């Protein structure tokens with residue numbers, strides 16, 4: 001895939017495949033093009049060259065109707081949550097249901113309550129407005145909305161950014177639980193080393209306009225690239241790896257935490 005803005009080439013010959021059922025993390029320096037990649041995959045921008053296959057379908061070749069159907073199979077959690085501030089949490093979660101399905105009010109309410117609970121929020125959070133919630137609860141509310149239509153794949157843009165370490169760890173566990181229980185595929189942009197060490201199956205490093213390396217944590221962390229070395233072997237990475245090692249049984253390897 002190629003993406004550029006004027007003369008600035010952000011991606012050139014970028015190639016990335018996400019496997020069904022995996023949690024894939026996309027990392028890279030600031031401005032490397034992670035958000036542009038996400039936008040190109042979910043169809044918010046058209047790649048300047050190359051193809052994007054989403055759930056096996058070439059998004060460029062979709063009819064508007066087919067595209068709308070496909071969009072229902074993906075859930076997106078944007079970094080700021082992007083909730084409608086004038087709607088309650090329950091109303092926010094109901095938006096995709098009302099938009100895409102003709103359902104009775106009772107059924108919508110039942111599904112909304114289920115999604116709110118799946119996202120780990122108390123039932124009374126449904127009646128609250130986004131500005132009445134903590135940052136962590138707002139993320140969960142946005143996640144409940146992203147799950148509204150039972151997506152096959154969940155796209156997360158820096159899901160733990162802005163959360164305190166305890167909230168971030170809880171959110172990581174929630175993503176892991178949802179993947180296990182709903183069979184989701186998860187594509188996430190993250191800077192969070194703890195997330196990488198705790199819940200990700202594979203990591204893709206975006207650098208030099210492409211996917212520089214893709215693989216499990218051990219493979220990626222051992223790549224000699226300068227940015228990778230400083231990212232995976234700096235003090236914060238060592239702390240994340242040590243924390244992960246403490247949680248694992250002795251025979252497990254920190255480099256393949258969930259193999």
Ligand SMILES: Nc1ncnc2c1ncn2[C@@H]1O[C@H](COP(=O)(O)OP(=O)(O)OP(=O)(O)O)[C@@H](O)[C@H]1O
Nearest residue numbers: 005008010028029030031032033034035036037189
């Ligand atoms: N709409 C746009 N118009 C012009 N340039 C853009 C646009 N969107 C992104 N860019 C440029 O593309 C490059 C990649 O941006 P992107 O937001 O994808 O980076 P990122 O890897 O997500 O960075 P960060 O980790 O800081 O969020 C940047 O140089 C950015 O300025």
